Amino acid sequence: MPPDRLVFLLKRAQVRVSDLAEPGLAALGVDGREFAVLSVFAAAPEPLSQRDAAALLMIDRTTMVALVDGLERRGLVERRGHPADRRKNTLVLTAEGTAVLERADAVAAEAEAQFLAPLGPDRADEFRSALQLLRPY
C-alpha cells in the first residue's frame, strides 16, 4: 500500500530477497553481512584491508572488527599482515570459509531466482543488468 516510490519498492525488494536467502544462510551458520564479508575478501583482486572492506560494505570499521572476530573464531577466515602496510590486516579465507562461501553463494542465487521468477527470463536479465549499471561504486 505504500505508493510506488522507488525508495519503498527497493527497500521491500531487498528485504524480500534477504528473507528468501536467510534460512539457507542460517543453515550454513552465517548471516547476510557475514556472507557479504566473505564475498568481498574472496572476490578482491588484490589484498583488501579491513577498512577497505568496511567502506565497500558501507559499515563502520569498528563493526568490521566484530564481524571479522566472529568469522575468525569460527575458523572461516584468518587475519594476515598486509603486504604493503603493516598497520593493515588483510583476510584470507580458510578452506572451510571457501566452502561456506560457495554454498552461501548457491543459496543466494536460488533466492534471486525465486525472487525474479515473476519477470520471466528476459526481463529478469534486463533487471539484473540494469541494477549492475546503476551500481555506484
Next chain:
Amino acid sequence: MPPDRLVFLLKRAQVRVSDLAEPGLAALGVDGREFAVLSVFAAAPEPLSQRDAAALLMIDRTTMVALVDGLERRGLVERRGHPADRRKNTLVLTAEGTAVLERADAVAAEAEAQFLAPLGPDRADEFRSALQLLRPY
C-alpha cells in the same frame, strides 16, 4: 567490490536512493520512515489502523506508536477513532502534513530521477515496472 549478487546490489541501490533523498527530506523535517508513514495513510483508500500501517511498512507496532507520536507532536497528523472498531486509531493528515507529504514526494521523485539517469528513459521505465511487478504485498 562485493560480487554481483542481487541482495548486495539491491541493498546498495536502496541506500543510494535514500542518501539522495535524505537532505531534501531533512529540510522538510522528516526522515525516510516518517515520509513512508505519511504516504501509507494518505494513499490508503479506506481508513488504516496503526497496526495495518505497521504491517505494510514492515515495522513493529510499538515502533509505529513512536513514529506517530512524533508526527502528531509536530502537527502533521492527527489520531482519530477508527469508524469500524473503537480499539483502533486511524490517522488523518493535517493541512501541513499534506503539504509536507507533497513536497517530500517531489524530493523522492527527484532522487529517483537522479538515480535512474544512467539507464536512459526506456530502461528506467522498464526497471520501475519490473520492481512494481516484483512487489510482494
Next chain:
DNA sequence: TATTGTTATACTCTATAACTATA
C-alpha cells in the same frame, strides 16, 4: 601528523512483555 586496527562506551533503534480498553 595521519591512519589502521582495536577496545570501551554511549546511543539509537527495535523488539518483548505487560497493561488498558475494546471486541
Next chain:
DNA sequence: TATAGTTATAGAGTATAACAATA
C-alpha cells in the same frame, strides 16, 4: 479469549572516542 494501542524495559546494532602501532 483475542486484538489495538500504549508504556516500560531489555536487547541488538551501530557509532563515537580514545589508545597503540605504524606510516
